[in-house]
Amino acid sequence: xxxxxxRNFCIIAHVDHGKTTLSDRLLQITGTVVxxxxxxxxxxxxxxxxxxxxxxxxxxxxxTYFYPKDKQYYQxxxxxxxxxxxxxxxxxxxxxxxxxxxxxxxxxxxxxxQTVSNVFLAEKHNLVLIPVINKIDLPTANPELVKKxxxxxxxxxxxxxxxxxxxxxxxxxxxxxxIIRHIPPPQAxxxxxxxxxxxxxxxxxxxxxxxxxxxxxxxxxKGEKILLLSTKKSYEVKEVGIFNPKMVPEExxxxxxxxxxxxxxxxxxxxxxxxxxxxxxxxxxxxxxxFQEIVPMVFSGIYPLNSSEFEKLKNAIQKLQINDPAITIxxxxxxxxxxxxxxxxxxxxxxxxxxERLRREYxxxxxxxxxxxVYKVYLRSxxxxxxxxxxxxxxxxxxxxxxxxxxxxxxxxxxxNIGELMQLISEKRGSCETTETLDQNMVxxxxxxxxxxxxxxxxxxxxxxxxxxxxxxxxPAGYRISDLVKLDILVNGEPIEALSCIVHASKAxxxxxxxxxxxxxxxPRHLFKIALQAAIGSKIIAREDIGAIGKNVTAKCYGGDITxxxxxxxxxxxxxxxxxxxxxxxxxxxxxLEILKTD
Ligand code: GTP
Numbered sequence: 001x002x003x004x005x006x007r008n009f010c011i012i013a014h015v016d017h018g019k020t021t022l023s024d025r026l027l028q029i030t031g032t033v034v035x036x037x038x039x040x041x042x043x044x045x046x047x048x049x050x051x052x053x054x055x056x057x058x059x060x061x062x063x064t065y066f067y068p069k070d071k072q073y074y075q076x077x078x079x080x081x082x083x084x085x086x087x088x089x090x091x092x093x094x095x096x097x098x099x100x101x102x103x104x105x106x107x108x109x110x111x112x113x114q115t116v117s118n119v120f121l122a123e124k125h126n127l128v129l130i131p132v133i134n135k136i137d138l139p140t141a142n143p144e145l146v147k148k149x150x151x152x153x154x155x156x157x158x159x160x161x162x163x164x165x166x167x168x169x170x171x172x173x174x175x176x177x178x179i180i181r182h183i184p185p186p187q188a189x190x191x192x193x194x195x196x197x198x199x200x201x202x203x204x205x206x207x208x209x210x211x212x213x214x215x216x217x218x219x220x221x222k223g224e225k226i227l228l229l230s231t232k233k234s235y236e237v238k239e240v241g242i243f244n245p246k247m248v249p250e251e252x253x254x255x256x257x258x259x260x261x262x263x264x265x266x267x268x269x270x271x272x273x274x275x276x277x278x279x280x281x282x283x284x285x286x287x288x289x290x291f292q293e294i295v296p297m298v299f300s301g302i303y304p305l306n307s308s309e310f311e312k313l314k315n316a317i318q319k320l321q322i323n324d325p326a327i328t329i330x331x332x333x334x335x336x337x338x339x340x341x342x343x344x345x346x347x348x349x350x351x352x353x354x355x356e357r358l359r360r361e362y363x364x365x366x367x368x369x370x371x372x373x374v375y376k377v378y379l380r381s382x383x384x385x386x387x388x389x390x391x392x393x394x395x396x397x398x399x400x401x402x403x404x405x406x407x408x409x410x411x412x413x414x415x416x417n418i419g420e421l422m423q424l425i426s427e428k429r430g431s432c433e434t435t436e437t438l439d440q441n442m443v444x445x446x447x448x449x450x451x452x453x454x455x456x457x458x459x460x461x462x463x464x465x466x467x468x469x470x471x472x473x474x475x476p477a478g479y480r481i482s483d484l485v486k487l488d489i490l491v492n493g494e495p496i497e498a499l500s501c502i503v504h505a506s507k508a509x510x511x512x513x514x515x516x517x518x519x520x521x522x523x524p525r526h527l528f529k530i531a532l533q534a535a536i537g538s539k540i541i542a543r544e545d546i547g548a549i550g551k552n553v554t555a556k557c558y559g560g561d562i563t564x565x566x567x568x569x570x571x572x573x574x575x576x577x578x579x580x581x582x583x584x585x586x587x588x589x590x591x592x593l594e595i596l597k598t599d
Pocket of ligand 1: 019136
C-alpha cells in the first residue's frame with residue numbers, strides 16, 4: 001500500500017469515554033480481529049489494566065480498510081493512548097507518531113478536563129481532529145449539548161462531529177471514512193534517508209527489546225545496520241513487522257508505516273523513547289521531533305519485606321522498568337529496611353500500579369515508604385539540595401528554608417458543587433485563580449496547589465463531591481517556599497523511617513494522629529506494651545498505646561479439634577510472613593499500604 005493510502009491516527013479521550021470499546025469496533029469492522037476473538041477489549045492487554053479500566057501502554061495496530069468511494073485498500077494505523085493524568089506523557093509521544101486523532105467525547109458526560117488538555121496537546125502536534133460523540137445509544141445522551149461545548153470551548157465546528165456508539169456499533173464506517181478523508185497521509189522526506197521514531201518499547205525474554213516505531217522516511221529491513229541517534233549505538237536488524245494486532249513479520253517497513261523493529265538489543269536501558277533510528281552509515285544527524293524527557297513527580301522507597309528477597313526484587317524492578325521507562329530507579333539502603341530502591345513515578349496512580357505489578361506479576365512481597373515529592377532545601381551555607389526522601393532531610397538547624405513543588409490544576413466541575421469544592425481546595429492549601437462558566441451547569445476553575453496536597457486523595461474527593469462529574473488535569477508550576485516540617489513516627493521510641501514524611505506545619509498534628517491511629521488498628525498486640533508516637537524533631541505531638549496480651553492463638557479453642565488448631569497455627573504463620581520487624585515489633589505489610597492512603 002503506497003504512502004498516499006496510509007493513515008496514522010490515535011484516539012484521545014477522557015478516561016472511560018469509550019476509547020477501548022471503539023478501538024475494538026474498528027478492529028472488528030476492518031476484519032483485523034474476528035468478533036469471537038475480540039476478547040473484550042483487545043487493546044488493553046495487561047490484567048491490571050483491565051481490572052482498573054485504564055489503558056497504561058500505547059499499543060499500535062495496523063488495519064486494512066476497503067474504502068468504497070474509490071474502491072481502494074487503505075492502511076490505517078491506530079495508536080492507543082491512555083486517558084489518565086498520570087500518563088499524559090504517553091499521550092504526547094503517541095501523538096508524535098500520528099497525523100490525526102479521533103477526539104472521543106461521551107455524549108452523557110460532555111467535555112471533561114482531559115478532553116481539553118488532550119486537544120491542546122494534539123493542536124501542539126498539528127494533528128487533524130475528528131470529533132466523535134460516543135455512547136449515543138444511552139438514553140441520557142445529549143449530543144446537542146456536546147456539539148455546543150465543542151464550538152464554545154474548543155472552537156471545533158460541530159457539524160464535523162460524528163455520532164457514534166462503540167458498544168452498539170453505530171457510526172463506525174463513518175469514522176473510518178472520515179479518517180481517510182480528513183487525516184492527511186504521512187509526509188515524505190525527499191532524501192529517502194531512514195528516519196524512524198521510537199515511540200514505545202517492550203522487552204521479550206527471547207527476542208530482546210522490541211521497538212515500536214513510526215517510519216518517517218526511507219525503509220528498514222532485516223540484516224541492515226542501524227544507528228540510534230541519541231546514544232550513537234548501532235545494531236543489526238533481526239526482524240521488522242506490523243501489529244495485526246499480534247506481531248506479524250514483514251519484508252520491510254517503509255515511510256508512513258507504524259510497526260516494530262527487533263534488533264539485537266539485549267539491554268533495555270540502551271533505548272530512549274522518542275529517539276530516532278537511522279542508517280549506521282550515511283544516516284541523518286538531526287533527530288525527529290517528539291522527544292520529551294520524562295520527569296518523575298513522586299518518589300517512594302521500595303524494599304523487599306524479607307531482605308533475602310532483594311535479588312528477586314531487583315530483577316523484578318529491572319524487568320518492569322523495561323516495559324515502563326517512565327519509572328526511574330536507584331539503589332538505596334536504610335538501617336531499618338536493608339537494601340532497596342528509590343523509585344520515581346509520574347503520579348500516585350502510576351506508583352500504585354507499579355507496586356501492584358511487583359506483587360502480582362513478580363510475586364515479591366514489598367514494603368513501600370510514604371510517597372514524597374521533590375523538595376528544594378536551601379541550606380544556611382548557601383547550598384541548595386533536592387530532597388525526595390524525608391529521611392535525607394538535613395538537620396533542621398542547617399536549613400534556611402524549604403520550597404515545595406506547585407501544580408497548576410484545571411478543574412471542570414458542576415456549578416452546584418462549588419461551595420464544597422472551594423472548601424476542599426482551601427483544605428489542600430490551594431488557591432483558585434480564575435473561574436469561567438462553561439455552560440449553564442459546569443464551570444472551569446484554574447487553581448494552584450502544592451503537588452504534595454493533591455497526591456493522595458484529591459481526585460477521589462473531587463469525584464465524590466461532584467458525584468463523578470468533576471474532572472481535573474494538572475501540570476507542574478514551579479516551586480514556592482513553605483513552612484514545612486519532617487514528621488516522624490516512633491514505635492517504642494524507634495523512628496520508622498518508612499513512615500516519615502514532610503508536611504506543612506499546620507497539618508503535622510492531624511497527619512501524625514491519623515497515622516498512629518491506623519497503626520494502632522493494624523499492629524497486632526504483642527507480649528509487651530507498644531507505644532506509638534508522632535514527633536517533629538524531639539517534640540512529641542501525638543501518642544497512642546497498644547496494650548500487651550498473650551500470644552497463644554490456640555488458647556481459645558477449647559476441646560481438641562486438631563484440624564482447627566492446625567488451621568489457626570497456619571494462619572498465624574501466614575500472617576507472620578507478611579510482617580516486618582522493627583526492634584521487637586512486627587508491623588504488618590498492609591499497615592504500610594493503609595497509611596499511604598491516610599491524609
Ligand atoms: P480508559 O482506557 O480507562 O480511558 O477507558 P476507555 O476510554 O477506553 O473506555 P472503555 O472503552 O473502557 O469504556 C468505558 C465504559 O463505557 C465501559 O463500561 C464500556 O462498556 C462503556 N462504553 C463504551 N462505549 C460505549 C457506548 O458506545 N455505549 C455505551 N452505552 N457504553 C459504552
